[in-house]
Amino acid sequence: MNAVAIDTAVATPEASRYAKIVEVSKRIRWDIERDVIRGRHFNFDNKFLPDGLSRLDRSSLADAGERRLMSQIQGRTYANIFGLVERFINAKVLELSEDHWFGAQSALGALVRFSDEELKHQVLFRRIEALIRAAMPAGYRHAADPNAVAHAVLGKSTWAVLALTCHIELFTQAHYRESIEPDDSLSELYKDVFLFHWREESQHAILDEMEWRRIDALLSPAECDAAVGDLIALVGAVDGILQAQAQADVQYFREILPRALTAAEQDILESETLSAYGSRKFRNRLVPVLRPGGRLVAPPQEPAAAAATARLRAQASPLRVTRGARLRLSCAQGNRAGVARSGECA
Numbered sequence: 001m002n003a004v005a006i007d008t009a010v011a012t013p014e015a016s017r018y019a020k021i022v023e024v025s026k027r028i029r030w031d032i033e034r035d036v037i038r039g040r041h042f043n044f045d046n047k048f049l050p051d052g053l054s055r056l057d058r059s060s061l062a063d064a065g066e067r068r069l070m071s072q073i074q075g076r077t078y079a080n081i082f083g084l085v086e087r088f089i090n091a092k093v094l095e096l097s098e099d100h101w102f103g104a105q106s107a108l109g110a111l112v113r114f115s116d117e118e119l120k121h122q123v124l125f126r127r128i129e130a131l132i133r134a135a136m137p138a139g140y141r142h143a144a145d146p147n148a149v150a151h152a153v154l155g156k157s158t159w160a161v162l163a164l165t166c167h168i169e170l171f172t173q174a175h176y177r178e179s180i181e182p183d184d185s186l187s188e189l190y191k192d193v194f195l196f197h198w199r200e201e202s203q204h205a206i207l208d209e210m211e212w213r214r215i216d217a218l219l220s221p222a223e224c225d226a227a228v229g230d231l232i233a234l235v236g237a238v239d240g241i242l243q244a245q246a247q248a249d250v251q252y253f254r255e256i257l258p259r260a261l262t263a264a265e266q267d268i269l270e271s272e273t274l275s276a277y278g279s280r281k282f283r284n285r286l287v288p289v290l291r292p293g294g295r296l297v298a299p300p301q302e303p304a305a306a307a308a309t310a311r312l313r314a315q316a317s318p319l320r321v322t323r324g325a326r327l328r329l330s331c332a333q334g335n336r337a338g339v340a341r342s343g344e345c346a
Contacts, residue, residue, distance in 0.1 A: 048075025
C-alpha cells in the first residue's frame, strides 16, 4: 500500500513564516464585488489620487476643478500601473513555486495564494478601469502593454525581478498609509480599492523578501553583480514607462479640458507630472541597491549605478540593504511600511 504523501520537511523558522502568511491570507481575504465595489460608482466630485502622490497641491493649475480632473486622470493611471506590474509579478511567483513542489508545502501554499491574489488584483484593476472609462471622455491612452512589459521584465534574472517586486510591494504599503488613508477628500470607492489592495499586499511584501533572500543565497558574487546590472536596467525601464504615461496623461487632460492650454502651461504641467510619477517615494526605495560604494555594487558596476542614481535624482533611503540584498524586514520595519497593521507580521 502506498504511503500517504505528507509534508516531511523539517520544521524551520522559515517554514513557520510561510505558514503564518497562509494563515493571515485566509483571515483577510476579500471579494471584489461583495467587499470592494458593493454596487457603487466613482464620485467625480472628489479627487482620486491624494496630493501626497499627485503633488497637485503644488501644481501650476490654479483652478480647483482642473486640479481635481488631473487627480482623477492620475488616479486612473495609478490603478492601471498596478494592474500592469502584477502581470509579471504573478508569472514570477508561479515560476518560483516550482522550487517548493517537493519541499515545505507551507511555502508552496503561500506562493499559490500569492498568485491567486495577484490574479484577483488584476481583475480588480480591470474592473476599476471599466468603471472610470464609462464615466470619462474617450481618449485616455495606456503607454505600455502589460504582456510586453512582462516579457521584457521576465527576461532579467530572478534576483532582479524579486528586488524590483519587493520594492514595489513596500511602496504600495507606504503610499496607502502615508497618503491615501489619511486623505478624506478622496472618492470613497477609490480609497476602498487601495484599502483592500493594501491588506493583501502586506503579506506579499513579506513573501517577496523571503524569496529574494532565498534566491540570493544561491548566487555567486559574479552572478549577484550581474543581477544588480539587471536591476539597474529594470529601474531605467520603469522610469521610461512612467515618463511616457505622464506625457500621455497630460495630453489627455489637454484634450478633455474645456479651455485651451497654452504651450507653456502644457510644458509646465508635463514637468510637474513627470516629477510626481517618478516621485521620491518610489525612487528612494531602490537607491540603497544602486548606491555606488554600497556592498551590493561591485566596482565594475559603480559607473552604471552612479548613472542610474543620478538619473533618478534620488536621495538616501532609510531602507538598508546588506550583501546580497538580505533585507532585515523585521516587524518594526514592516510597521513603518504598514505591513503589520493589516494582519500580523509573519
